[in-house]
Amino acid sequence: MAYDKFTILTSTAVPLPMENVDTDQIIPARFLKATERAGFGDNLFRDWRYNPDNTVKQDFVLNNNIYSGKILVGGKNFGSGSSREHAAWAIYDYGFRCVVSSFFADIFKGNALNVGILPVQVSPEFLDKIFTAIEANPATELEVNLPDQTITILATGEKESFAINTYKKHNMTHGFDDIDYLQAMEKDITSFAAKSLY
Amino acid sequence: MSNMASTLFDKVWDAHVVKKIEDGPDVFFIDRHFIHEVTSPVAFLGLKNRGVAVMFPNKTFATADHNTPTINQHLPVQDALSANQLKALEDNAAKYGISHWGLNNPKNGIVHVVGPENGITQPGMTIVCGDSHTSTHGAFGAIAFGIGTSEVEMVLASQCIMQPKPKKMRINVTGKLGKGVLPKDVALYIISQITASGATGYFVEYAGEVFEQMSMEGRMTVCNMSIESGARGGMIAPDETTFAYLNGREKSPKGVAWDTAVAYWKTLKTDAGAQFDLELNFHADNIEPQITYGTNPGLGTGISKNIPLAAAVKDGEASYKKSLDYMGFAEDEKMLGKKVDYVFLGSCTNGRIEDFRQFASIVKGRKKADNITAWLVPGSHIVESQIKEEGILDILTEAGFLLRQPGCSACLAMNDDKVPAGKYAVSTSNRNFEGRQGPGSRTLLASPLVAAAAAISGVVSDPRDFL
Numbered sequence: 001m002a003y004d005k006f007t008i009l010t011s012t013a014v015p016l017p018m019e020n021v022d023t024d025q026i027i028p029a030r031f032l033k034a035t036e037r038a039g040f041g042d043n044l045f046r047d048w049r050y051n052p053d054n055t056v057k058q059d060f061v062l063n064n065n066i067y068s069g070k071i072l073v074g075g076k077n078f079g080s081g082s083s084r085e086h087a088a089w090a091i092y093d094y095g096f097r098c099v100v101s102s103f104f105a106d107i108f109k110g111n112a113l114n115v116g117i118l119p120v121q122v123s124p125e126f127l128d129k130i131f132t133a134i135e136a137n138p139a140t141e142l143e144v145n146l147p148d149q150t151i152t153i154l155a156t157g158e159k160e161s162f163a164i165n166t167y168k169k170h171n172m173t174h175g176f177d178d179i180d181y182l183q184a185m186e187k188d189i190t191s192f193a194a195k196s197l198y
Numbered sequence: 199m200s201n202m203a204s205t206l207f208d209k210v211w212d213a214h215v216v217k218k219i220e221d222g223p224d225v226f227f228i229d230r231h232f233i234h235e236v237t238s239p240v241a242f243l244g245l246k247n248r249g250v251a252v253m254f255p256n257k258t259f260a261t262a263d264h265n266t267p268t269i270n271q272h273l274p275v276q277d278a279l280s281a282n283q284l285k286a287l288e289d290n291a292a293k294y295g296i297s298h299w300g301l302n303n304p305k306n307g308i309v310h311v312v313g314p315e316n317g318i319t320q321p322g323m324t325i326v327c328g329d330s331h332t333s334t335h336g337a338f339g340a341i342a343f344g345i346g347t348s349e350v351e352m353v354l355a356s357q358c359i360m361q362p363k364p365k366k367m368r369i370n371v372t373g374k375l376g377k378g379v380l381p382k383d384v385a386l387y388i389i390s391q392i393t394a395s396g397a398t399g400y401f402v403e404y405a406g407e408v409f410e411q412m413s414m415e416g417r418m419t420v421c422n423m424s425i426e427s428g429a430r431g432g433m434i435a436p437d438e439t440t441f442a443y444l445n446g447r448e449k450s451p452k453g454v455a456w457d458t459a460v461a462y463w464k465t466l467k468t469d470a471g472a473q474f475d476l477e478l479n480f481h482a483d484n485i486e487p488q489i490t491y492g493t494n495p496g497l498g499t500g501i502s503k504n505i506p507l508a509a510a511v512k513d514g515e516a517s518y519k520k521s522l523d524y525m526g527f528a529e530d531e532k533m534l535g536k537k538v539d540y541v542f543l544g545s546c547t548n549g550r551i552e553d554f555r556q557f558a559s560i561v562k563g564r565k566k567a568d569n570i571t572a573w574l575v576p577g578s579h580i581v582e583s584q585i586k587e588e589g590i591l592d593i594l595t596e597a598g599f600l601l602r603q604p605g606c607s608a609c610l611a612m613n614d615d616k617v618p619a620g621k622y623a624v625s626t627s628n629r630n631f632e633g634r635q636g637p638g639s640r641t642l643l644a645s646p647l648v649a650a651a652a653a654i655s656g657v658v659s660d661p662r663d664f665l
C-alpha cells in the first residue's frame with residue numbers, strides 16, 4: 001500500500017514517557033477483526049484513552065489538547081509484543097508520521113517502515129532532553145530530517161543523528177514499497193526456488 | 199580453519215539469500231508461509247489491488263485459529279466480524295489455490311501447533327507467519343519468525359521478504375531440570391534474567407544439556423517464548439529427537455527423500471569455534487517453577503519468592519510501579535497463596551499433548567477448586583484426539599474440568615474467552631500485557647503444572663507440593 005513520501009517533518013510532538021509500550025496497548029486485539037485497512041486511528045491506545053463505558057480518560061496524553069503533532073515520542077522498547085501491523089496502521093491513521101524512542105522492538109520497527117512511519121532511534125540522553133523540552137513547553141517543535149538523518153529540538157538547536165539503511169531511506173523518501181522491488185526480481189526468485197530442497 | 203566455522207543460524211540464513219542489497223536488507227527466500235484469518239485479509243486486498251497472483255500457492259498454508267470459538271464449533275460463528283474474517287480466509291485460499299484448514303477440518307488448530315504436527319515444519323527451512331510466535335518452529339532447527347501484514351503480502355507475491363540479518367546470540371543452559379520444572383519455566387526464567395527487550399536485534403540459538411534432553415514439545419515451548427525477550431526468533435539444532443518426531447508425519451519426506459533430508463539436516467549445527475555476538479550461560483539448578491507478577495513477560499520470579507523491590511528491577515521504575523498497580527500487587531509480597539479466578543491451559547506455547555499430560559498428572563484424583571473457572575483448550579484437533587485416546591479426558595472430567603475445542607482462545611481473547619476486568623488468571627500462554635486476556639484482565643504466566651496446582655487449590659501454589 002502506497003504511503004506519502006517522507007523528507008523533512010517539522011512538528012510539535014506528543015510525549016508518552018513510558019517504557020515497554022506494547023502493541024496490545026497500541027491496538028487491543030479486539031479491534032483486529034477488520035478485513036480492510038481503515039479506521040484504526042480511532043482505537044489507537046483504546047484502553048488508555050477511554051474507560052470501559054467509552055467515556056474519555058482525561059489524564060491520558062492523547063486526550064490532553066495542549067499536546068498535538070505528527071510525532072509520537074515514546075519510552076524504551078516501544079512496540080514490543082505482537083507482530084500486528086495494525087499497531088503501525090493505527091499510529092499512521094491517527095496522524096503520526098514519526099515515532100521517536102531510545103529503543104524499538106524489531107517487528108514494530110519493520111512494520112512502521114513498511115507503512116510509511118519513520119522510527120527514529122535516539123540516545124537515552126537525547127530522549128530525556130526531548131521529554132524535558134516538551135514538558136517545559138508543549139509547543140516545542142522537533143525537526144526530523146530524513147535526507148540528513150538528523151533530529152533537532154528547534155528551540156535549543158540540540159541535534160542528534162539517527163541510523164537508517166540506504167535502501168529503506170530511498171523507499172521512504174520516494175514513497176516506494178518493497179513489493180515494487182521484489183516484483184522486478186521475479187526471474188531471480190524463480191530460479192532460486194527451482195534449486196530449493198523444500 | 200576456525201574462521202570458516204559457522205553457526206547453525208548462519209548456515210540456514212545464508213542458504214536463503216537470493217540477493218544482498220548494499221547497505222540494505224537481504225532479499226530472503228521463504229520456504230513455508232502460514233496464514234490465519236486476522237493478519238492476512240489486508241494482504242490479499244493488496245494483491246488484488248495490484249493485480250498480482252500468489253507466486254507459489256503450495257508453499258503457503260492457511261488455518262483458522264485466532265478468533266474461532268472454543269465451544270459449539272459445528273454451529274455458525276456468532277460474532278459477525280469474526281465470521282467475516284474466517285470467510286475471507288476461506289475465499290482467499292480458494293481463489294489462490296492455497297490449502298486451507300478451516301473450522302471443523304480434522305487438521306485445524308493453532309497455526310504453530312498444526313505446522314509441526316503435520317510435518318510441514320522441517321529443519322533448515324525458513325518459515326514466516328503474521329504472528330510473532332512463529333518463532334515456535336525454530337525448535338526444529340528452522341529460521342522462523344513473525345512478520346507484519348505488508349510482509350505477508352510480499353511473501354504471497356514473491357515468496358521473499360526484505361530482511362536485514364539479525365545479530366547472533368547463544369543461550370546455554372547446562373545441568374538437569376529439577377522436579378516440577380518444565381520447559382516453560384526455563385523460558386520464563388531466561389526472560390526474567392535478560393528482560394523483555396534483552397534479546398532485541400538478535401536471533402537466539404539455545405544450546406546445552408537442558409535443551410538436548412528436552413522433547414520436541416518442550417523445545418517448541420522455549421522457542422515460542424523467544425519473542426518475549428525481544429528476539430526475532432530462537433532455534434535449536436536438529437538431532438535424533440527431531441528426526442524421530444518428524445519421521446512418518448504427513449508432509450515429512452518419505453523413502454529416499456527422507457534419507458537425503460536427514461543427511462542434510464545432520465549438518466545443521468553450530469561448528470566448534472563459531473562466533474556469536476553475545477553468549478549467555480545459565481544453570482538448571484537455579485531454575486524453579488516460575489510465575490509472572492507484572493505486565494510484561496520479563497517481570498517474573500521463582501514461585502517461592504517474593505515480588506522484587508522496584509530498585510532490583512532492570513526495567514524503568516515508573517513502568518514497574520504502573521505494572522504492579524495494574525496487577526493490584528505491591529513490592530515484596532509473596533506470590534504463593536495469591537487468589538486466582540481463572541486458569542487457562544492452552545495456546546501455541548502450552549497447548550500440546552505433553553502439556554495436557556503434565557496438567558493431568560496433578561489434577562488426577564483431585565477436584566477443581568470451586569472459585570476457579572478453567573478453560574482447557576487443546577492446540578489442535580489432533581491434540582484433542584490424543585487427549586481422548588490417552589484417557590486424559592477421563593481424568594480431567596473426573597476432577598471437574600471441561601475440555602474445550604481448539605483455537606487461540608484466551609491467549610489473546612479475540613473470541614468469547616475473555617477474563618473479566620480485575621480478575622486473576624494463571625495462564626500457560628505467552629503474554630501478560632495489560633488487557634491481553636480481556637480488558638482489565640490480570641495475567642500470571644506459568645507452566646501447565648503451576649496452572650494445575652492453581653486450578654485445584656484456588657490460589658497460586660507450588661506444583662512440587664502436589665507431585
Ligand code: SF4
Pocket residue numbers: 263264308309310329330331545546547605606609610627628
Ligand atoms: S495461541 Fe496466542 S500466540 Fe499462539 S498463535 Fe494464537 S494468538 Fe498467537
